[in-house]
Amino acid sequence: MATANAYPKQLAEQNRKELCYTVFATLNRLEIHASPVNYELMYEIISGSNPELREKFARLAKPIAEEEIDALARAYLPHHFGKSLVDESTNRIQSELSTLKESLQSGQNSLSSYSSLLGQATGKISSMDPRDTKSIQSHLQAIRQLTEVQQSKSTQMLESVSTQITAVAAIASDVEEFERTKFTHLATNLANRRGFNKKLAELYGGERYPEGASLILCNLLALEPFEAKELVKLKEAILERLGLVVSQIVQTTDFAAWLDRPQIGILVWTSAEAEIQKVADQLKKSCQSAFDSRQRRMPVVLARFGCSTTFDAGTASELVGHAEKALQTATETASDRVVFFAGSEAGGTRKDWMLYRK
Incomplete structure (x- = not known):
């Protein structure tokens, strides 16, 4: 079993801060009002989570008119309206x-x-x-x-x-x-980051401890070559196929979301490592088939998996943080297997859930 040890959160926090600074700097450079709606719109564009939005934004004439920004926001951020x-x-x-x-x-x-x-x-x-x-x-x-x-x-x-x-x-x-x-990622038809956060809130918002649940994070490194503007349509087709295969893998009682970084987050109602590895293997195989194409040469799919269970996480933030640490280890070590988070208390007795309840 591959294991990730706990490490400081500085790297993840630094990445988030850099993205935040980039968003604000871009808004300022383009003379776009830094409202919550415009910030989220620019975040979606810069993070690359919505290639269609990025392409449409790139086509806008400079200087960008406020009406054009509003039209994009209404189309891609309907929750604000x-x-x-x-x-x-x-x-x-x-x-x-x-x-x-x-x-x-x-x-x-x-x-x-x-x-x-x-x-x-x-x-x-x-x-x-x-x-x-x-x-x-x-x-x-x-x-x-x-x-x-x-x-x-x-x-x-x-x-x-x-x-x-x-x-x-x-x-x-x-x-x-x-x-x-x-709460839906339009390209894949999976839950988006907002839907993912809502699900985590439901998971940890109940009166009882969320026993037997695990979060699997999957990073698909093969998507990086498709960031070029001329490959946007191809990437959209791949995302649609990926969303379909992920939906077929995930059981009705489980939950899947398309996230910015990493790309796929899956909540499964099991903490058995063998079952979790089985889900990861199925996902990797399906993703490979989604990239298969007879018309053009496609890159080899490199999938990395990190996992944390509710046994090791008293809060939703801890669950995600631990899974990200495991994923970081899987990426750095180029592990084809699922890396499971193991904190200082791993292998010990279950934490008292009452300590973490508000």
């Missing part, structure tokens, strides 16, 4: 429900009128001389006409109601899709 979407959806739903209410009220009035006229016509027939067949037939014809008119109105009402229900369902679907994209 959720309030306007929710407000718009609420207004649309209220409008559709008002129309639905009017349709139902109109249908009820029509049915009440029909019932009243039908009662009157029936009363007249009852009071007629049974031998006066001509008058009876005339009233029956009138009843048939009333019934046909009512049937036509009822059909129109049902069509109107169906249209309104469909419209409301479409609005609800738009809101649901918006909520989904907030």
Whole structure:
């Protein structure tokens, strides 16, 4: 078993700080307002996590207009504009429900009128001389006409109601899709960093200790040659295929996300090293097939894996930090096997979860 010993966090922190400084410096150089939205947009561009966004940004004419930045933000960071979407959806739903209410009220009035006229016509027939067949037939014809008119109105009402229900369902679907994209990496259709953080919060936010869970971080070194602008489309196709194969590997009870660095994070509900190594082997094999192409020569996939279990991490931050340390060791030693984090307390007794609860 490959093991990574704990080491200072200076390197990881330095990388994050450098990226942060680069983002702010780029915003300042391009004279773009350093708002939270613009910062996150520039972060996505510089980190390389969204090649499509990077390509579209590179095509913008200099100086970059504020309207163009806003358009990119609305397309790629929809979560920042959720309030306007929710407000718009609420207004649309209220409008559709008002129309639905009017349709139902109109249908009820029509049915009440029909019932009243039908009662009157029936009363007249009852009071007629049974031998006066001509008058009876005339009233029956009138009843048939009333019934046909009512049937036509009822059909129109049902069509109107169906249209309104469909419209409301479409609005609800738009809101649901918006909520989904907030936590989804568009290129791979896996969870994004935001969705990953949300999952970790859920994992450690419960009343009970998250026993038996492990975080596997995978770094795909073969993606680096595809950073060139002319290979953006090819990289997008590869990312889509990678997302598909990762989704096929991960069980329904597990969780996978596409991260900036490293590229893939998988939460599995097991701490058995053999099972974790099996998942890593399947992932590596699938990634190799995703890079396979008959049209052009593709680079060899180099996958490095680091893992930490909840047994060794009392918080979400510790879980990620320990997995990153293990991944760093795997990368430096060029290990093809999963490197498991082993802190100073590894092999000891389980930590008291109550110590880490807020």
